[in-house]
Amino acid sequence: xxxxxxxxxxxxxxxxxxxxxxxxxxxxxxxxxxxxxxxxxxxxxxxxxxxxxxxxxxxxxxxxxxxxxxxxxxxxxxxxxxxxxxxxxxxxxxxxxxxxxxxxxxxxxxxxxxxxxxxxxxxxxxxxxxxxxxxxxxxxxxxxxxxxxxxxxxxxxxxxxxxxxxxxxxxxxxxxxxxxx
Numbered sequence: 001x002x003x004x005x006x007x008x009x010x011x012x013x014x015x016x017x018x019x020x021x022x023x024x025x026x027x028x029x030x031x032x033x034x035x036x037x038x039x040x041x042x043x044x045x046x047x048x049x050x051x052x053x054x055x056x057x058x059x060x061x062x063x064x065x066x067x068x069x070x071x072x073x074x075x076x077x078x079x080x081x082x083x084x085x086x087x088x089x090x091x092x093x094x095x096x097x098x099x100x101x102x103x104x105x106x107x108x109x110x111x112x113x114x115x116x117x118x119x120x121x122x123x124x125x126x127x128x129x130x131x132x133x134x135x136x137x138x139x140x141x142x143x144x145x146x147x148x149x150x151x152x153x154x155x156x157x158x159x160x161x162x163x164x165x166x167x168x169x170x171x172x173x174x175x176x177x178x179x180x181x
Contacts, residue, residue, distance in 0.1 A: 044068050046099040046108030053115055054078040054097070059128035066097070074120055075132040078112035081169065085109070093167045095129045113167050114174065118147040121179040140179030148173040 045054055045066040053076035057065040069076045081094060090096045090111035097110040114130060116122060121135035121143045133140050145161050150171050154164040157175035165174040 042108055043099060045097065046110070048080045048083065048110060050080050050083055052080045054080065054110075054112060056129065056131045059125065059131060064097075064128070071115060074117055076115050076117075077122065077130050077132050079115040079170075080110050081113045082111035083108070084111075091168070093169070113170065114165065114172075116144045116147060116174055118144050120144055135179050137179075142176045143179045143181065144174055145177040146173075146175035148175070 043066075045068060048054065048068050051071075052068055053071035053073070055067050055069045055073070055075040056077050057067060059065075071079060078095060078097075082088075082090065085106070085108065087098060087106045087109050088111070094111040094113055097108075097112055098106055099108040100106050116130075121133055121137070121140040123131045123133045123137070123139045124141040125131070135143055142163070146157060148156050151173055152166045152168055152171045153173055154166060156173050157164050160181075161175035161177055163176045165176060166172070167174075
């Protein structure tokens with residue numbers, strides 16, 4: 001025996017209730033679905049939030065291999081300070097990370113501040129930015145002799161520093177020396 005009508009009415013009532021609930025939620029539900037769909041095409045790095053940290057595994061001008069890592073990790077080279085969905089000009093203290101669609105449209109743009117660890121070494125490439133390397137590596141460009149959080153003052157570095165790197169936001173002074181020392 002088949003029952004018609006009552007089941008159909010129940011399903012119609014449930015569908016109507018669901019549509020009403022979405023309507024009451026307004027555009028926020030539609031916006032959330034759109035945001036989730038856009039995030040699905042992004043890498044883990046592009047999904048980073050302000051305060052997250054990034055490791056650079058390999059870097060080139062056209063393609064980089066990066067990953068989010070704990071900010072306390074030795075290889076957490078950068079900290080995300082700004083997140084955008086279009087290309088912007090980052091402050092001169094920052095490096096940028098851009099992820100694009102196949103057609104060249106930007107889907108994520110991050111402004112990144114150095115997050116160097118005292119005693120660690122890094123390679124600096126003019127076109128590729130910073131990368132964590134062992135101090136014994138042939139491509140080690142410098143060693144962080146001292147990291148001073150909360151202050152931006154080149155005078156804080158002692159004689160063992162060959163150069164100084166300051167970041168204004170967050171306020172950090174890095175005293176840099178030879179990776180071979």
